Amino acid sequence: MTLNRRQFIGTTATMAAVLSAPMVRAQGKPRVVVVGGGAGGATAARYIAKGSKGAIDVTLIEPTRKYYTCFFSNLYLGGFKEIEDIGHTYGGLAAGGVNVVHDWAVGVDRDAKTVALAGGGSLPYDKLILSPGIDFVEGAVEGWGLSAQNAMPHAYKAGSQSELLKAQLVAMPAGGTFAMVAPPNPYRCPPGPYERVSMVAHFLKQNNPTAKIIVADPKPKFSKMALFQEGWANHYEGMIDWIGDDFGGGTVSVDPNEMTISIDGEVTKVDVCNVIPAMKAGRIAEIAGVTDGNWAPVNAADMSTKADADVYVLGDASSQGDMPKSGFSANSQAKVCANAVRGALTGSKVFPAKFSNTCWSLIAPDDGVKVGATYEATPEKIAKVDGFISQTGESSDLRKATYEESEGWYTGITTDMLG
Amino acid sequence: MSFPRFLLTVALAVSCTAALADNFGDPVAGERVFRKCKSCHQLGEGAKHRIGPHLNGIFGRRVGSHEDFRYSRALVRAGTGGLEWHADTLDTFLEKPRAIASGTRMSFAGLKKTEDRLNLIAYLRIFSDDPANIPEADPTATATDHNLDPAILALQGDPEYGEYLSSECTTCHQADGGDDGIPSIVFWPEEDFVLAMYAYKNKKRAHPVMQMMAGRLNAEEIAALAAYFTALEQ
Known part of the structure; x- marks a missing residue:
């Protein structure tokens, strides 16, 4: 075939772009490995695959074949959702060009640039994106450990733990006691424990x-706090006893064999005990050596770690500044990261980092509230720009619209993450 | 005709003593402008809903709040979000109805002349207030000039930048146009998109998330988004 002038210019321009790309490899395509298929990892994998149109090899390592979203798992406890409503498979990502590997990442060799898998073998990478979510700090709640999580579920990684807590809630004797040990800051989903209290109260009020x-x-x-407390007084008067730090709420131990909780020395027999311990970055971040303390410090402009420019950490596991640890935040960070990674590997345009977050919570049927903010990258951290929060005393119409909006968001973000 | 002449006289008398007298519209001229509205809207004694709702008592009324009128979802949503009809919101709406509510069924191109809007608003106001309460009621303020600078509308956005920015939209707004709980933003004409974003940016539309999101987008970014979403349509 003969090229016309326009095609010829187009071809040269493309070649020039390729030649100027900083990371083009002599053989094969650049490789990105993503660890963790939640709101951060799935979004990053999808956006890199989609944006690069096949120019980058993207592999996602995720042990579970079905992903249950932590967001809306409280609505399952309250009876507003079935467990399958919050379960999603990875078929959409695979169809979108992401190589989905169901395995555990158990090691990272940052010199050789490889990720070791529990099933044997390893995957090479040019850029590694870790989005492992959270693990629990051992010994954070006296008397509780992973061996006790069947007697006293955390239900803070959705799925079987959510189903277990729901089953215990259903089996509670009439007039029984549900206890929650809330976590210290910082932790996944700041309004999560309190939305859960609301949903448990709703379920108990009915049953x-x-x-x-x-x-x-x-x-x-x-x-x-003001919104939840207003809602608890309106919908569940006299049912919820919140014991804050002032009244010894931080001095807690549990006994999973006796099913007791000790708060500031006072021991109470309970029927269900939901222990949400202090949290840290998912273990693989620590294994990779990119954490400092419990979390992985990252650069705000692209989510690369302070420890290694070729290793990125997204979402709950990162220490980034002002953003809350939420699925929305992880999804937002993933898009900034995907844009930067594509730019570094193929020379595509890199646009300035913009972040945002909104967290909806359901207090009672058709009583939804929200809080949100926008953020920007500064040399020090991800810094808040502007924000809003629902107000106490809002009309029931507005609260209903807010809840309906959260339903729309759920469909939006899960499609955005998983295709 | 149902126009209560005596009310008009009172209204004029009061408006002449008000501090903002110079800025009030002329309700007599406004009655002429209202002819454009009459095929759908009734006003005055005995007014009923027709194709559009009747317009008595519109000042201070929440948008889309007549129980017995079927509004577009867009107007109901705007009202639920807290939007009320006052001189400024009416002015924005009358200039370009879709700037306030993209999905409104009011198929009216809008009143381009500031003077026409001012006069019409002055006329509508007569049917909103008990004359005795007029000093406390909504002032018929000057129509603010929120005409978008043609230079802004003419901006050619970078669709690639728009695609990147759009990823912030699709966390909530479904890319395939689904609109359960959150409105669809695909298949919008470019100009409507730009007008809507500026209406949020300038807080003419009520939703706090969108005010925040649009609030930090500059002209180039809004143009980029509009260019991207328009290209999607083709």
Whole structure:
């Protein structure tokens, strides 16, 4: 064939772009390995595959074949969702060009640039994106450990733990006691424990109206506190006893064999005990050597770690500044990261980092509230630009619209993550 | 005709003593402008809903709040978000209805002349207030000039930048146009898109998330988004 002038210019321009790309390899395509298929990892994998149109090899390592979203898992506890409503497979990502490997990443060799898999073998990478979510700090709640998580579920990684907590809730004796040990800052989903209290209260109000809820909290205040407390007084009067730091809520131990909780020395027998311990970055971040303390410090402009420019950490596991640890935040960070990674590997345009977050919470049927903010990258951190929060005393119409909006968001973000 | 002449006289008398007298529209001229509205909207004693709702008592009324009128989802949503009809919101709406509510069924191109809007708003106001309450009621303020600079509308956005920015939209707004709980943003004419974003940016539209998101987008970025979403349509 003969090229016309326009095609010829186009071809040269493309070649020039390729030649100027900083990371083009002599053989094969550049490789990105993503560890963790949640809101951060799945989004990053999808956006890199989609944006590069096949120019980058993207592999996602995710042990589970079905992903249950932590967001909306409280609505499952409250009876607003079935467990399958919050379960998603990875077929959409695979169809979108992402090589999905169901395995555990158990090692990272940052010199050789490889990730070791539990099933044997290893994957080479040019850029590694870790989005492992959270693990729990050992010994954070006296008497509790992973061996006790069947007696006292955390239900803070959705799936079987959510189903277990729901089953325990259903089996509670009439007039029984549900206890929650709330986590210290920083932790995944700041309003999450309190939305959960609301959803448990809703379930009990319908099914076990004389039951009680005790919350032991090491914090003096919490996310959307005024909104939750207003809602609890309106919908669940006398049911919820929140014990904050001032009243010894931080001095807690549990005994999973006796099913007791000790709060500030006072021991109470309970029927269900939901222990949400202090959190840290998912283990693989620590194994990779990119953490400092419990979290992985990252650069705000592209989510690369302070420890290694070719290793990125997204979402809950990162220490980035002002953004809350939420699925929305992880999804937002993933897009900034994907844009930067594509730019580094193929020379595509890199645009300035913009981040945003909104967290919806359901307090009672058709009583939704939200809090959100926008963020920008500064040399020091991801810094808040502007924000808003639902107000106490809002009309029931507005609260209903807010809840309906959260339903729309759920469909939006899960499609955005998984295709 | 149902126009209560005596009310008009009172209104004029009061408006002449008000501090902002110079800025009030002329309700007599406004009555002439209202002819454009009459095929759909009734006003005055005995007014009923027709194709559009009747317009008595519109000042201070929440948008889309007549129980017995079927509004577009867009207007109901705007009202639920807290938008009320006052001189400024009416002015924006009358200039370009879709700037306030993209999905409104009011198929009216808008009143381009500031003077026409001012006069019409002055006329509508007569049917909103008990004359005795007029000093406390909504002032018929000057129509603010929110005409978008033609230079802004003419901006050619970079669709590649728009694609990157759009990823912030698709966290909530479904890329395939689904609109359960959150409106669809695909298949919009470019100009409507730009007008809507500026209406949020300038807080003419009520939704706090969108005010925040649009608030930090500059002219180039809004143009880029509009260019991207328009290209999607083709």
